[in-house]
Amino acid sequence: MMTLLAPKSSGLGELGDRTLRKVRRRVMPLIVLLYFVAYLDRNNVGFAKLTMSEDIGLNSAAYGLGAGIFFLGYALLEVPSNAGMYRFGARKWLARILITWGLFATAMCLVNGESTYYIVRFLLGAAEAGFFPAILFYLTLWFPAAQRVTVLGIFILAQPVSNALGAPVSGLLLQLDGVMGLQGWQWLYIIEGIPAILLGVLTPLLMTDRPRDAKWLETDERNWLSATMDAELAAKSQSGKHNFLAGLKDKRTLVYSALYFGLVCGIYGLGLWMPTIVAALGKFSTAEVGFIVFIPYAVAAVFVYFWSKRADRTGKRAWHSAVSMVLAGVGLLAAGYLLPVNPVLAMIGLTVSAMGIYGAIAPFLSMPSAALTGAAAASGLALVNSLGNLGGFISPYAVGLLKDATGSNQSGLLFLSLCLCLTAAATYLYARKRPEGDAALDPAVAAAAAVDQAKVS
Template sequence: MTAMNPANHLDELGQRTLRKVRGRLMPLIVLLYFVAYLDRNNVGFAKLTMSEDIGLSAAAYGLGAGMFFIGYALLEIPSNAGMYRFGARKWIARILISWGIFATAMALVNGETTFYVIRFLLGAAEAGFFPAILFYLTLWFPAPQRVLVLGIFILAQPVSNALGAPVSGLLLQMEGIAGLHGWQWLYIIEGVPAILLGLLTPVLMTDRPSHAHWLAADEREWLTRTMDEELAHKQKGQPHHFLAGLKDSRTVAYSALYFGLVCGIYGLGLWMPTIVAALGKFNTTEVGFIVAIPYTIAAVFVYFWGRRSDRTGNRVLHASISMVMAAVGLVAAGSLVQVNAILALIALTLAAMGIYSAIAPFLAMPSTALVGAAAAAGLAMVNSLGNLGGFVAPYIVGLLNDATGDNRSGLMFLSACLAVTAVATYLYARKRPEGHVKPGTHAAVGEEAVAADEFDDTKH
């Protein structure tokens, strides 16, 4: 194979091509994840009035909120196998339609059992979406530019919370319209867009660069060649069939580390409205606008941090620093929640900044380490096992809240999870090739592949 010239990696043609690809793909991808995150997290707002209407304790809410991730984890790997078999475009559309149906069906909840069952089915329906998008991005963007696009993708999380919080708060005010509770209207109005987007996705998405007729011929040829050469470099000496991704020790390690990060993501996200409501006497609309503040600031920081991670290539340090920042913010929030509402909100903002800015540099590491079908399987396993943290953390926070009568112990628990994960991530990945990528050069990809052979302790 002809050696690649790093100097030509991002020449005018490369820059123009990637700019056009970002402009075409990323708005749709961000919109899809925006809706996904809105539908999985709107239960945090619905709880403000739903719990009393159907008789949910804090522990029961935490268990039901977390049941989403049991269904998600069980079907994640089979779903990603379907994506690899049928293509991202068709499979993502199928996921969108099915999760939209169950997101809307949350309006039918009438007690603990139905709450648990429909949350489980919603998770099962959405299974495979996140790793499918991660894998899809590996087909379109070279590794040195991937943290930036992952950062743009991850922006949908805090942006969804920032925009969705006031909307959800306002929807709760629809109490009694057409005989429905406000929280039922919330589920219906926020669930339907997923179904509509599922019908549009097959038209708007393109499976691979070689199919991108919206690119000029030279742009399509450049991108197809660039991604094929990157794949060839990464495949040297590495197993890349589907089962190899499940057996790879790196998959297991990143799954365990992602579990700790996810504990922080959903432990905070699913309880944030409740924590904010405890800071003062606010109605649901006011809670919505206050909750939007930490997420809005976090969204700006995520973009800045993703660009900095790409510029330096030091993914492991950026991910670890972010988790430490989040841990400090949660400790401060736990200490201040009953002392000073404004300072507690500043601490929650710091926590949100840290949690969401950690995701892109962290996920760039397993998506770089694995390749081909092994990447599809490995990323599904990382997301599947990691997202069990979304079951464990809300449930434990709910138990702690019931036992102590306040939010402090739950925040301390989440802080400990993130602190331990930050240290473990740094110790594991600081000397691994995927933890450090030379920015802006195609050579970095080739060097990653060679280094991966040297570091990989799972030879098949």
């Protein structure tokens, strides 16, 4: 699968192509698997809600608050966690994150009311803090900026794929009511939480911290990759502004944090409410809801790879991010108005919105990843993810409040559509003429190309 997903490199030479092909085959399968499990554990509450809410007494607003409170714990510990990763290395730190979040993901089976629901969701977010930006930073150590959108696209594929595959599995697990005295939603949390713990044990054995440590590369490949990444770092480093604190002070970090907030509102506003919205389209069993929810995410997964490769090929990251968010906004707007009219057309709208939301992530995140380097990337990406993910707290809660106030899902979808369209416009206006928004303006790309040309000569 990873061979099929490998992008065609341009201007890297035979050595560069061969090296990055090996890196993709070695690094990406584990990265995708880890994110698959992470996304499954943070979003399976959307399916658990179908039966858990009645069992423990949650209304829509309470569910939305608890679903979103995950991101408060996540945001509070994001930057400190990434500082730990930068100091101790990706292997050890990701193992710590995986084991602790697996324990709390499994502990969700113990919630018995609003208070315990809020507490465990908060702790789950705190345990997972640092995972996503740590992976983003890790990828900046292994892949040149010019190839990073496609690589991020492969990584981001784990989101819609996790939702697509997790949906029918979660729907079926909900039917385990009564087995060993537990409810179906409790089995869902237990069975889907254990893989994170197991992967936490295996990750230190399977992951390599940096290119210079990659004994699975030949000497010339290891030297080429180290030289290429060093040249990219040197091209972007100015006056020492690649230290850890510089990433927190960089105004680009704050701008991309605000923009990511708007995108995340769409990601989790839709993701955490999709099973409930689909269940409202007709009289479906939990298993049937799972198989229906599979559809928009499966289509989105195909679109993510196509769109990421196109963004890589053209270098127009800002344009691809903005267009994708507009597509998502239009899909949500259409779904909102079609929900009471035609469930099939409403599902088409939800599918279009999933394509747009997930298609926007890779080209968007490649911009702060390209703008920041070294330790500044570790702190800056953590802050972008930390502040941006507060949208994951706001949007599920807002959708829940709107649903309780209006009695329908329509107002929540319109709210999410507005967030995405405004974010699309702001992203394009800010980044379209910046090096990270258009690869043609990026000095690091030119520097890397010069290194490749020198080696060929």
